[in-house]
Amino acid sequence: MERGKVLSALSALANDQRLDLIRLLMPKAETGMAAGDIGRELGLSASRLSFHLAALEQAGLIRSRKVARHVFYAVDPAGLGGTIHYLLNDCCMGNAEVRACCRAPSQDTAHTLDLTPGPEL
Numbered sequence: 001m002e003r004g005k006v007l008s009a010l011s012a013l014a015n016d017q018r019l020d021l022i023r024l025l026m027p028k029a030e031t032g033m034a035a036g037d038i039g040r041e042l043g044l045s046a047s048r049l050s051f052h053l054a055a056l057e058q059a060g061l062i063r064s065r066k067v068a069r070h071v072f073y074a075v076d077p078a079g080l081g082g083t084i085h086y087l088l089n090d091c092c093m094g095n096a097e098v099r100a101c102c103r104a105p106s107q108d109t110a111h112t113l114d115l116t117p118g119p120e121l
Contacts, residue, residue, distance in 0.1 A: 001082035005060060009083040012059035017044065018052050025062065025075045032065070032074030 012018060020042055025033060033041075039049040053073055056062040060079035064071050084102075092098045 001086045003086075006083050006086045009059045009061055009079065012055045012061060013083075015052070015055075017042065017048075018056055021052055021056065022061065022075060022080070025073060028074060030074055032072040034070045034072055036070070038073065 013022070021038065024038065024041060035046075035049060035053065038044075038053075039046060042049070044052070053062065053064070057064060057073075061076055061083070062073050062079075063076045064073050066072075088094065088099060088102065
């Protein structure tokens with residue numbers, strides 16, 4: 001992923017409502033969610049929601065598809081993953097301690113930090 005695209009994605013993510021939007025859409029996978037449902041769930045007006053959706057879509061973090069009169073939005077895994085990959089491997093140079101912080105903790109070790117090196121992303 002190129003630097004300009006990553007900067008655009010990070011800028012788009014630097015907003016609490018946009019982070020909430022990504023968090024809401026992640027479990028919906030490719031199916032996504034209709035814009036009206038997103039607005040109701042997050043308590044955003046149509047104009048405010050449209051503003052945030054446009055910023056995330058321009059940054060390559062979400063994608064939209066039209067079904068009849070509804071527009072559905074879903075997280076673009078390649079865009080989000082590419083941004084994280086760039087941070088981990090270009091900016092952080094694959095630092096083992098940083099990578100370890102990115103791993104999901106197991107159930108019985110949720111309170112400890114696993115510093116063992118992981119596979120390359």
